[in-house]
Amino acid sequence: MPRNIPKTFARPESLADVERLLAASDAQSLIYLAGGTDLVVDINERRLPPCDILVYLDRIPELKGLSLEGDRLIVGSGVSHARLAASPEVRAVFPVLAQAAEGVGSPPIRVMGTVGGNLARASAAGDVATAVLSLNAEIHTLGRNGRRVIHGRDFHVASRRTLLEPGELITHLSIPVPPGPCGSAFEKLGSRKTMFIASVSCAALLRLDAATGAIAEARLTLGSIAPTPVRAPAAEALLAGRQPEEAAFREAAEAVQAQVRPRTSHRGTSQYRNAMAGALTVRCLRRALENARNKEVEA
Ligand SMILES: Cc1cc2nc3c(=O)[nH]c(=O)nc-3n(C[C@H](O)[C@H](O)[C@H](O)COP(=O)(O)OP(=O)(O)OC[C@H]3O[C@@H](n4cnc5c(N)ncnc54)[C@H](O)[C@@H]3O)c2cc1C
Structure with a gap:
């Protein structure tokens, strides 16, 4: 199968240049190239959709x-x-x-x-x-x-x-930037120690009430367990207003596990990825808490 190689190449030097390109061309026929770490692989593997202009963004x-x-x-x-x-x-x-x-x-x-x-x-x-x-x-x-x-x-x-x-x-x-003491952390798991695509990932943010030390707001996102990264609203609601303690973190992990239904793939079985989503939730919440408390000490 032939590669879809764009017919022309543009290298705008400002957003005004991009506006002019958009005005002069059919938007369907234009594709952006930033670092190329995904796009060049697409070109080599003949997955690039048909397009006329490749717009390199490096000079903006x-x-x-x-x-x-x-x-x-x-x-x-x-x-x-x-x-x-x-x-x-x-x-x-x-x-x-x-x-x-x-x-x-x-x-x-x-x-x-x-x-x-x-x-x-x-x-x-x-x-x-x-x-x-x-x-x-x-x-x-x-x-x-x-x-x-x-x-x-x-x-x-x-x-x-x-x-x-x-x-x-x-x-x-x-x-x-949330007001008051706030900490956050990211963790991912994969089949190797370096250079791996996550089989499960988790991002956590905890905002603490400066007066009581309770959780004023919790945000949890899971990656690689659904078609898109997803927030965990039930776990977030369960944490809000609670003291940031291990028992609350474990309940949040259970709520995450009740929410997510990862599929079995080359990255792991559904059961394994579900269990790891819970484990990463607890780990990220602990690290987010430590980060928030360290900031309180520094302030
Ligand atoms: C060996 C390897 C390992 C990788 N490991 C990881 C990993 O561990 N974790 C991970 O998350 N990713 C990983 N990636 C994927 C990739 O590196 C990232 O997704 C990277 O952030 C893509 O950015 P880029 O600038 O290279 O995008 P490009 O390849 O230039 O573009 C990717 C897509 O985004 C579009 N695009 C780019 N910039 C814009 C913009 N400003 N506005 C609108 N559309 C835009 C392009 O048109 C294209 O469709 C890996 C890739 C490779 C090849």
Whole structure:
């Protein structure tokens, strides 16, 4: 079968250039290339959908921003996993994001692969996408109809499918930094110790009530156990208002296990992945709590 090789190549230098490209072309015929760690594999394996223009995003400064602005963390879609993992701001505010990024693939994959590519790829096993879902992020985009904001919770609609319209570009994420003591953590399991796609992953965020030490808000996301990363609303509700104790964490793990129905695949049996979803939930909650308490001591 022949490869679908795009007929032309564009290398815009600003978002204004992207707007001009969108206006001049049929959005269906345009595909973005960020780090290429997924897309180049698609091209080589003849999975690229037919398209006329390959748009390389590497020269657009507006996609490379990474900064704390007031009570929000702004992450450009072109920020690489390596940069996210090494950022002192990200490590301080959202360790869950840094830990997810530092576990992606291998060093070359982390240097090339980007946040935007991980989200747009919409793999159930996307590590950064799983962490982002626990952060109530706004996903900012630019498309043929202008700019819009998609709530992270609505972004992934099915395996490999997002709310993005053809030609719509993710520009950046805007992530609210929760007030008060807050900690987070990410864990994944796979069949090897390094460079593995998760068979189960978990992202947890705990916000504590500064006066009582109780859990003011809990967020839990599981990756690789459903067609998209999923939040665990029953477990989150069960934790809210409770003291952050082992018994509460174990009940939350049971609620997670009651919710998720992973399928048996080459990554493990359904029973194994279900049990590991519970185990990772407890581990992540413990680490998120430790992180929140360490921040309280530092403050
Ligand atoms: C060997 C190997 C190991 C890997 N290990 C992991 C792992 O452990 N964990 C993990 O999560 N992933 C892993 N991946 C997958 C991959 O590295 C990530 O998903 C990466 O983040 C993709 O980003 P990219 O910039 O390379 O995207 P690209 O390959 O450039 O693009 C991927 C898709 O996203 C679209 N896209 C890219 N940027 C945008 C944008 N700004 N707006 C709209 N659409 C966009 C592209 O059109 C394309 O459809 C691995 C891949 C390889 C090859």
